[in-house]
Amino acid sequence: EAAVTQSPRNKVTVTGGNVTLSCRQTNSHNYMYWYRQDTGHGLRLIHYSYGAGNLQIGDVPDGYKATRTTQEDFFLLLELASPSQTSLYFCASSARDREGSDYTFGSGTRLLVI
Amino acid sequence: QQQVRQSPQSLTVWEGETAILNCSYENSAFDYFPWYQQFPGEGPALLIAIRSVSDKKEDGGFTIFFNKREKNLSLHIKDSQPGDSATYFCAASGGMGYKLTFGTGTSLLVDP
Numbered sequence: 001e002a003a004v005t006q007s008p009r010n011k012v013t014v015t016g017g018n019v020t021l022s023c024r025q026t027n028s029h030n031y032m033y034w035y036r037q038d039t040g041h042g043l044r045l046i047h048y049s050y051g052a053g054n055l056q057i058g059d060v061p062d063g064y065k066a067t068r069t070t071q072e073d074f075f076l077l078l079e080l081a082s083p084s085q086t087s088l089y090f091c092a093s094s095a096r097d098r099e100g101s102d103y104t105f106g107s108g109t110r111l112l113v114i
Numbered sequence: 115q116q117q118v119r120q121s122p123q124s125l126t127v128w129e130g131e132t133a134i135l136n137c138s139y140e141n142s143a144f145d146y147f148p149w150y151q152q153f154p155g156e157g158p159a160l161l162i163a164i165r166s167v168s169d170k171k172e173d174g175g176f177t178i179f180f181n182k183r184e185k186n187l188s189l190h191i192k193d194s195q196p197g198d199s200a201t202y203f204c205a206a207s208g209g210m211g212y213k214l215t216f217g218t219g220t221s222l223l224v225d226p
Contacts, residue, residue, distance in 0.1 A: 107156055
């Protein structure tokens with residue numbers, strides 16, 4: 001069954017800490033995305049990629065890096081975590097680059113920065 | 115700036131009623147509008163979608179009404195059930211873009 005798997009499910013880190021969120025998709029999709037979800041803001045795009053080695057900047061990229069190592073794996077890196085990055089993070093994948101491309105989301109990673 | 119807006123932020127209806135969720139957008143290049151449904155502890159999942167060449171799309175008890183001139187659309191959930199209680203996101207994409215822009219969501223509670 002095609003899926004998007006995120007890990008860890010929950011993460012607590014200290015301010016200034018280093019965090020890596022992982023995402024793997026088995027959908028054979030080219031496109032992968034990282035979103036953060038916050039009350040009052042909905043889903044906001046951090047970074048996305050259209051293939052291994054490719055990275056595109058989203059709408060709220062500050063403080064985040066990302067890397068797409070393979071078609072399946074997309075990582076989000078917080079190298080100096082701040083409390084403002086406490087959020088629920090979702091990874092998603094999609095099949096194509098035309099309108100009508102639908103997303104498959106993972107179950108999310110809840111990050112707390114203390 | 116918020117390119118896709120949703121209202122209300124939260125909505126409570128009685129079981130059996132029709133819930134109406136609203137969405138508006140600013141970018142005239144948007145031409146594809148999916149709605150995603152999210153239950154607590156889960157990621158959003160595609161519920162129903164419409165293209166701008168249509169003004170109505172139905173799927174089961176879910177209907178999208180689309181008004182291109184006014185740049186708005188609405189999701190009607192007919193005969194709402196407690197199991198429909200969830201957060202609903204309106205999204206949009208179009209032009210040369212493929213990435214979705216999401217609204218802020220509407221939290222729906224269906225009271226039995």
